[in-house]
Amino acid sequence: MSHRKPAAYPDVSDILARKAEGRREIAGRSFGEKIAMVEKLRERLAPLKRAREQRRESERSRGPSGPRR
Amino acid sequence: MGMKQTLDVLNRMEVEGVIDRYAIGGAVGAYNYIEPAVTEDLDILVSFESSPAAPRTGLITLEPILTYLRQKGYSEFQKEGLIIEGWAVQFLPVANDLDAEALAQAEDVEIRINPKEDPVKTRVLRPEHLVATALRVGRPKDLIRITQFLEGQAVDIRPLCDVIERHHLKDAWRAFCRRAGITDPCELHFKP
Numbered sequence: 227m228s229h230r231k232p233a234a235y236p237d238v239s240d241i242l243a244r245k246a247e248g249r250r251e252i253a254g255r256s257f258g259e260k261i262a263m264v265e266k267l268r269e270r271l272a273p274l275k276r277a278r279e280q281r282r283e284s285e286r287s288r289g290p291s292g293p294r295r
Numbered sequence: 296m297g298m299k300q301t302l303d304v305l306n307r308m309e310v311e312g313v314i315d316r317y318a319i320g321g322a323v324g325a326y327n328y329i330e331p332a333v334t335e336d337l338d339i340l341v342s343f344e345s346s347p348a349a350p351r352t353g354l355i356t357l358e359p360i361l362t363y364l365r366q367k368g369y370s371e372f373q374k375e376g377l378i379i380e381g382w383a384v385q386f387l388p389v390a391n392d393l394d395a396e397a398l399a400q401a402e403d404v405e406i407r408i409n410p411k412e413d414p415v416k417t418r419v420l421r422p423e424h425l426v427a428t429a430l431r432v433g434r435p436k437d438l439i440r441i442t443q444f445l446e447g448q449a450v451d452i453r454p455l456c457d458v459i460e461r462h463h464l465k466d467a468w469r470a471f472c473r474r475a476g477i478t479d480p481c482e483l484h485f486k487p
Binding site: 249250252253256257258260261262263264265267268271 | 297298323326327328329330331333334335381404406407408409414419447449
């Protein structure tokens with residue numbers, strides 16, 4: 227009978243704290259800064275959005291019996 | 296092309312009387328108070344009360360808005376939104392007392408989006424009205440937004456509780472608090 231050692235996971239509390247601090251910092255920005263930020267993000271996400279729409283379109287054209295990923 | 300230009304178009308519509316008054320709501324309205332989330336839509340709460348095209352029948356039509364915008368070259372739709380300068384603008388006519396109060400009390404703001412451009416004036420719904428509207432709509436993403444307002448202390452509890460009570464949303468609010476696992480901050484404020 228073997229005894230498995232308990233898994234050792236790293237402490238990520240400082241990472242989570244930094245992420246929370248980052249969210250607070252972003253939340254505290256001005257309305258205009260946030261809009262500008264989202265507009266830039268939308269530009270960066272546009273290729274992903276186009277790819278998703280193309281994938282959905284090809285899934286629709288294959289019909290409900292087609293292979294799904 | 297961008298939000299500044301979109302708001303310029305909306306401001307012109309107000310000046311020219313195509314719409315009576317407008318304010319930004321939804322996810323973009325929430326940017327004024329909490330961490331932004333990417334969205335495709337710009338929700339615009341709009342009234343037509345003093346417009347010559349105001350309906351007398353109770354049926355609301357967006358046709359005057361759409362005709363005006365078509366003449367300006369804006370005719371492409373993305374789902375329910377009409378694309379104006381890159382943003383899918385969804386016009387939401389005032390449809391209940393909560394909307395009417397939210398629009399009447401919306402805050403005037405001036406925002407500078409791009410340092411190279413002039414600032415633009417607009418109006419944004421107050422946080423308590425954004426939260427109450429999210430509660431009324433009640434999709435998962437709306438409930439997440441309410442949580443963000445509460446966690447970020449971006450809404451004053453007293454006015455929020457007043458709005459919830461005034462617009463008969465107490466049951467929805469209590470259900471939200473149960474689902475979110477939070478102590479109801481309005482319990483002390485609600486009238487018995």
